[in-house]
Amino acid sequence: MTTARVIHPSSRAARNAGTATPGPKKRANHTLSYLFLGALVVYFLIPMWWLLVASTKDVGGLFNGSSGALWFDKVFxxxxxxxxxxxxxxxxxxxxxxxxxxxxLTGGIGATVLSVLAGYGFAKFRFAGRRVSFAILLGSVMVPLTALVIPTFILLSGLGLTDTVWAVILPSLLNPFGVYLMQVYAADAVPDELLDAARVDGAGEIRTFFQVAFPLLRPAFITVLLLSIVGTWNNYFLPLAMLSNTQLFPITVGIGLWQGQASANNSGGESLWGLIIVGSLVSVIPLVIAFLSLQKYWQGGLSIGSLK
Structure with a gap:
């Protein structure tokens, strides 16, 4: 005996409505969205384009060029x-x-390691004072880093660590936002049942973390690593307050020193402005390389973390 399947016309219409081509109103909304995103891309790329173009000009072309600020001069x-x-x-x-x-590298990698361990501990272990400690951590996220520079300077000055590399590295190891991000991600990405199964099989906590939990935390690990490296690389106020030896300056404070000398109309001020522009362009290149190098691990980790 054969049975015929009767499809109700309303069901067929509802299914066809989901696969129908977008109407004019929906296409107009998509077009507006693309135009808005394109405008944002242009807005963010214009400063980089100006920096690239200005870096190819000599002093005369930089201040008296006839090709405009957004195009190259005849002299490259x-x-x-x-x-x-x-x-x-x-x-x-x-x-x-x-x-x-x-x-x-030292501050970014150190901050990432501490953030991963602390975030995993807050997410997967129950201990006395856990809620209070995490509440204090959330409160510290709201405190601006610049507000902590002076107390940090007084603390490190008492220890005799100012004007040393430790005055920049040690404060950079603290990343409350990275700990919070890792805690939120570890709570969802690492199932408790998976950890319990590893413990039942005889794996210790260290082996469970590195062989079971850490592969699932790789997307958040790369994210915190990128944020920590970029934050330490772009840090200006902390090394400015901690360091007085120009040989220990990072690139941000060094370019700021040149900018102050050029603004004071010292000898060679115009040539210093050229150095500032070219130096700013070169200082961006390592960050671009770091992001492009870590992007494949970021994308690969996203697919791993999605498997439950």
Missing amino acids: ALGPNLVTLFTYNDGIYLRWMGNSLFYA
């Missing part, structure tokens, strides 16, 4: 500008670049 001086940048004052810019790289 990027190569000579880079040579001048890297050789000015015995190559002090390369020294500052190395300092920024050192501070960003």
Whole structure:
């Protein structure tokens, strides 16, 4: 015996309505959304484009160029500008670049490790004072970092650590927002049943963390790592307050020093403005490389973390 399946016309119409082509109103909304996003992209790219164009001009083209601020001059001086940048004052810019790289890697990696361990502990362990400690952590997220610079300076000054690399590295290891992000992500991405199964199989807490939990935390780990590295690299007020030796300056404070000298109309002020622009362009390149290098691990971790 065969049975015929009767499809109600209303059901068929409802199903076809979901696959129908968008109407004029919906297409107009999509067009407006794309135009708005395109305008935002242009808005954010214009400063980078201006920085790139200005870095290719000599001093005359930078201040008296006839091609406009957003286009190249006939004289393409990027190569000579880079040579001048890297050789000015015995190559002090390369020294500052190395300092920024050192501070960003040590502070960023250290802050990420502490954030992962603390966030995982808050999410998956129950201990006395857990709620109070996490509440204090959330409160510290709301405190601006600049408000803590002076108390940090007084503390490190009492320990004799000011004007040393530790005055920049130690405060950079504290990242309350990274701990909060890891706690929120670990609470959802790492099932308690998976951890219990690993413990039943005889795995200790350290092995359970590294072999079971950490692969699922990789997207959040990369996110916190990027935020920590970028934050330490762009940090200006902390090293400005802690350091007085120009040999220990990061790139942000070093370029700020040149800007102050150029604004004071010292000798060579115009050439310093050229160094500031080219130096700002070069200082952005490591951040772009870091993001592009870690992006594949970020995307790969997202697919791993989605498997339950």
